[in-house]
Amino acid sequence: MKKIIITCLITLFTMVGLVHLYNNWYIDYNLRKYSVYYAHNMEHKEGTHPEMAMALENMDVIYKPNKKNIRYRDDGGFIIYNTFSNNEQVIISCYPRAKELHYIYHDFTKKSYHFNEALRLEYGYDSSTGHDKIDARTVDQEVLYKDIYKNFGFLVEANVNRKPRINLQKEFNKKYYKRFN
Template sequence: MVQEPMEKVKKKRKVLIITFSVCFTVNLSLVVLFQGWVNLGKYSVYYAQHLPHKVGTNRVMVAVFNNLDAIYIPNANYNVPFGGVRVKTSEGDIEYRFEGLKINDISVFKKGELSFSLKPEAGGLDLIDFVTPYTYNFNSKGEFISVTYSEETTPKTIKPTLQYIIIVKEKLNEMYGFIVSHR
């Protein structure tokens, strides 16, 4: 008779140990996954710079604008109406605005010269130059796919040439080069 209650106590002890082990393992796994996710966002620019990628893609641009809420932005002023960041650079002020409730809808403005818009549901990224009537179009992987010339009523879309590639690199450097240089 004494052994029956002892066996019940041992079974309860085993069940408690197994339950505790499972709960601990699940919680530890969730913490590790969350830390990994935060790490990937925070250091995405570093990973984009140092990991190999397909030729013709601009992975750094995609990493900067997809993770703008997680990466370090030097000289940032977060007191911008309607959410966003204002940065003073040597070339002028740049504003990064988060549109609506989706953090991935981002617009970047540089004092009436350039506008960069990231809208994943539209399928890509657009760099609009207000000084010239050109819009530079990228797909979601960062590939430079076309240039749209829209001075007249009907916009013309042309394939990018070497001249446009050089211009786009300079303009993108103006938009996020200071972020990459501080990584």
């Protein structure tokens, strides 16, 4: 009788442990894979771009379309190259494993723009004039964001309508609401 009780308890605890591991793993994976969809359906403050931020931050699990002149790199950080010709190339990068999450956009005019975790412009550098720092207030941010979406918006478009089987919008909002508001 004791053997049966001990066997049942071991089986019960093993099953509870496996269910717990599966739920924790699946929820995290779901939130990352469908993050662009969730970000699109979340309320956010003006000037933040949660869809693009989520697409760049979770590039390892979202759908990445194969496009001409587009190259993805994910060794330590996530980098996307959009090459127009031999001398015209724009790059956007994200380093999610860094101490502070940040994004960098390099355009073909030799300027780089640095964004915070909500994809808000913080500062920039102009390497054509010897790495002079660019003040964020002097940049036409609307034009800059349109340029980023023109070059890399295909990632958002490819993932914004990919609906998850199990909708975890409330969990996503709990995790990211403060970041984008």
